[in-house]
Amino acid sequence: MKNPRRARVDKSVCIDLGGTNMRIALVGAGGEILRRARFVTHADRGWRDIVERMARGVKELVATEGTESCTGVGVGVPGALLHKEGVVIDSPNLPGWHKVPLRRFLRDRLHCPVVVENDADAAALGEGCYGAARGIRNYLGITLGTGVGGGLVLDGKLWRGPEATAGEVGHFPVETAGFPCGCGSHGCLETVASATGIVRMALEAGRDTEIRRLSGDSVANIDAEVVSRAARQGDRVAQGIFHRMAVTLAMVLAGIVNLLQLEALIIGGGVAASWDCFGDTLRQEMQKRLFSGPPRDVRILQAELGDDAGILGMARRVFEETGVPIG
Amino acid sequence: MKNPRRARVDKSVCIDLGGTNMRIALVGAGGEILRRARFVTHADRGWRDIVERMARGVKELVATEGTESCTGVGVGVPGALLHKEGVVIDSPNLPGWHKVPLRRFLRDRLHCPVVVENDADAAALGEGCYGAARGIRNYLGITLGTGVGGGLVLDGKLWRGPEATAGEVGHFPVETAGFPCGCGSHGCLETVASATGIVRMALEAGRDTEIRRLSGDSVANIDAEVVSRAARQGDRVAQGIFHRMAVTLAMVLAGIVNLLQLEALIIGGGVAASWDCFGDTLRQEMQKRLFSGPPRDVRILQAELGDDAGILGMARRVFEETGVPIG
Numbered sequence: 001m002k003n004p005r006r007a008r009v010d011k012s013v014c015i016d017l018g019g020t021n022m023r024i025a026l027v028g029a030g031g032e033i034l035r036r037a038r039f040v041t042h043a044d045r046g047w048r049d050i051v052e053r054m055a056r057g058v059k060e061l062v063a064t065e066g067t068e069s070c071t072g073v074g075v076g077v078p079g080a081l082l083h084k085e086g087v088v089i090d091s092p093n094l095p096g097w098h099k100v101p102l103r104r105f106l107r108d109r110l111h112c113p114v115v116v117e118n119d120a121d122a123a124a125l126g127e128g129c130y131g132a133a134r135g136i137r138n139y140l141g142i143t144l145g146t147g148v149g150g151g152l153v154l155d156g157k158l159w160r161g162p163e164a165t166a167g168e169v170g171h172f173p174v175e176t177a178g179f180p181c182g183c184g185s186h187g188c189l190e191t192v193a194s195a196t197g198i199v200r201m202a203l204e205a206g207r208d209t210e211i212r213r214l215s216g217d218s219v220a221n222i223d224a225e226v227v228s229r230a231a232r233q234g235d236r237v238a239q240g241i242f243h244r245m246a247v248t249l250a251m252v253l254a255g256i257v258n259l260l261q262l263e264a265l266i267i268g269g270g271v272a273a274s275w276d277c278f279g280d281t282l283r284q285e286m287q288k289r290l291f292s293g294p295p296r297d298v299r300i301l302q303a304e305l306g307d308d309a310g311i312l313g314m315a316r317r318v319f320e321e322t323g324v325p326i327g
Numbered sequence: 328m329k330n331p332r333r334a335r336v337d338k339s340v341c342i343d344l345g346g347t348n349m350r351i352a353l354v355g356a357g358g359e360i361l362r363r364a365r366f367v368t369h370a371d372r373g374w375r376d377i378v379e380r381m382a383r384g385v386k387e388l389v390a391t392e393g394t395e396s397c398t399g400v401g402v403g404v405p406g407a408l409l410h411k412e413g414v415v416i417d418s419p420n421l422p423g424w425h426k427v428p429l430r431r432f433l434r435d436r437l438h439c440p441v442v443v444e445n446d447a448d449a450a451a452l453g454e455g456c457y458g459a460a461r462g463i464r465n466y467l468g469i470t471l472g473t474g475v476g477g478g479l480v481l482d483g484k485l486w487r488g489p490e491a492t493a494g495e496v497g498h499f500p501v502e503t504a505g506f507p508c509g510c511g512s513h514g515c516l517e518t519v520a521s522a523t524g525i526v527r528m529a530l531e532a533g534r535d536t537e538i539r540r541l542s543g544d545s546v547a548n549i550d551a552e553v554v555s556r557a558a559r560q561g562d563r564v565a566q567g568i569f570h571r572m573a574v575t576l577a578m579v580l581a582g583i584v585n586l587l588q589l590e591a592l593i594i595g596g597g598v599a600a601s602w603d604c605f606g607d608t609l610r611q612e613m614q615k616r617l618f619s620g621p622p623r624d625v626r627i628l629q630a631e632l633g634d635d636a637g638i639l640g641m642a643r644r645v646f647e648e649t650g651v652p653i654g
Contacts, residue, residue, distance in 0.1 A: 138488070152586070154486065161465070161588025171618045172582035176574060185581075185616050247503060254512075255499035255579070256586065259479070261488025289512050291498045 012318035013058045014074040016310040019043050019093030024057045027315035029324050031130035037061055047100045055109040071322045072113035074314030076122035081164035086116040115317045118164045119310050124151025126313030127266045131304040139264040144271035148190040172252045192248045195224040195271050201241045202227050210235035228274035246281035254289030257298050268303025339645035340385045341401040343637040346370050346420030351384045354642035356651050358457035374427045382436040398649045399440035401641030403449035408491040413443040442644045445491045446637050451478025453640030454593045458631040466591040471598035475517040499579045519575045522551040522598050528568045529554050537562035555601035573605040577612030584625050585618040595630025
């Protein structure tokens with residue numbers, strides 16, 4: 001895995017580490033994914049085991065590709081970091097990860113540069129380099145999934161904050177007396193604008209709804225997709241849920257745009273697949289709320305890279321750190 | 328007004344331009360205000376007249392002090408700017424100010440470096456250099472006055488946004504169906520957390536209140552100070568107004584801290600004089616709302632520089648631009 005300075009490789013191996021799976025890909029400098037692999041994380045086995053398997057996965061992927069070296073390795077981690085040191089301070093989805101020296105550990109095994117970022121930050125960077133935010137210097141990337149994540153890019157650079165947890169738009173308080181949030185607070189944006197929030201609102205709507213019928217009257221089958229199908233069929237309850245979600249999201253996003261003078265919002269994640277159920281309301285409500293200073297055109301864009309955003313963002317970071325021009 | 332390179336002067340003349348008054352001060356590099364003057368702005372007379380009087384004021388102040396030159400001139404302006412060019416794009420409090428080349432105009436008259444900033448940004452910088460935020464690298468300076476203004480400092484530098492209107496915390500939407508705001512939107516933070524908002528809530532509370540009695544039953548006498556006197560005397564209505572204000576402010580500020588991982592909030596402006604009526608609630612509500620990542624100590628501090636924050640912030644900017652070490 002040595003990186004000989006003479007022969008330039010311009011390939012990075014990037015990892016999206018999740019609580020359930022880790023996805024590994026070999027990425028070229030033009031953002032092309034050359035090869036992929038996916039492993040179960042086995043979060044319960046502890047960090048050493050996970051990182052050992054991660055290192056093995058990287059080696060196997062590089063060997064299969066028939067090249068002996070890569071420019072560097074990038075890892076997107078769902079947690080707080082000491083960014084410069086590449087140390088994971090804490091991760092809600094990875095039990096026992098406290099002050100894990102991830103970068104040093106991987107560098108010792110792989111003998112190449114290793115870059116570590118928060119996963120939501122990596123996704124925002126990916127969209128900026130190879131996706132919907134290409135050429136935009138000030139934007140927030142928002143992931144509407146099981147939770148609500150975010151990555152903030154200011155003047156073309158990631159704004160990480162001291163522990164790389166900046167961009168946590170999901171924990172913006174939106175309701176004075178709201179539903180309890182996984183973070184310990186209540187009434188966070190995440191309780192209304194995530195898939196989990198949408199399902200909760202659907203359950204709160206009672207038993208006699210179109211949503212229940214579409215789910216075969218099984219609570220376990222209700223997900224954001226079922227709610228959006230009901231909304232598309234004209235069901236008022238489902239439409240009301242997306243309306244509430246869009247109005248609330250618009251308030252927070254307009255506030256953030258007013259605060260930071262962002263040029264764009266990039267919206268991705270599983271719930272973004274229901275864009276037709278909330279996109280128009282989101283745009284209209286934001287337009288009402290934007291600060292009427294000098295005329296500005298805040299773009300509200302759907303993410304383009306799907307699940308690969310994080311991996312591609314890490315590729316950008318690896319090439320940036322190692323001085324490879326990004327295609 | 329020439330600035331001879333040989334003899335170092337290390338004094339700046341700084342101006343806080345308001346819709347009603349402009350305040351001018353000669354400031355040393357240690358943040359000491361050596362001399363002051365105050366003029367009526369006469370906003371109706373148009374920008375050329377105002378800027379001519381501004382230039383004359385600077386010359387007079389410097390002459391009185393017995394020195395012929397100063398390091399540079401700084402102006403804090405209540406509006407949107409092309410920052411690099413020193414052009415005022417627009418100002419809600421200064422009618423007719425559209426694309427005013429303020430920096431070029433003053434430089435042509437005063438023959439020294441001129442720096443222009445948004446006034447709320449200048450105040451935030453002042454607190455960072457000479458006031459409550461000394462040594463803090465990531466903070467929001469909030470002014471609770473007639474409106475609610477803000478200046479955002481990230482990694483020790485002002486975050487201005489493309490048109491220097493970033494930091495507009497006053498126009499963060501906080502209520503779905505809120506009171507109309509001067510900005511054209513409704514339910515902005517400013518409608519609840521400003522002196523204007525506090526007075527409005529006092530009027531909405533009806534005629535039979537302690538607030539009305541303290542104001543001699545004259546609506547014109549009701550201001551935030553009267554409401555805070557009533558609150559201190561145990562009046563439930565007045566206490567309720569400050570409670571609502573504190574809870575709402577806490578939600579937005581906790582959200583911003585979560586989003587940006589700020590280290591401190593510096594709270595100033597006329598309403599901050601009623602700190603004893605809302606400070607405790609603000610702290611408690613924020614504590615509930617802060618994202619429970621790695622342990623962090625977000626400081627909530629009262630501003631220290633009062634009305635001089637903006638002038639001192641401009642002094643910092645002048646010394647920064649001209650390479651004078653700040654004492």
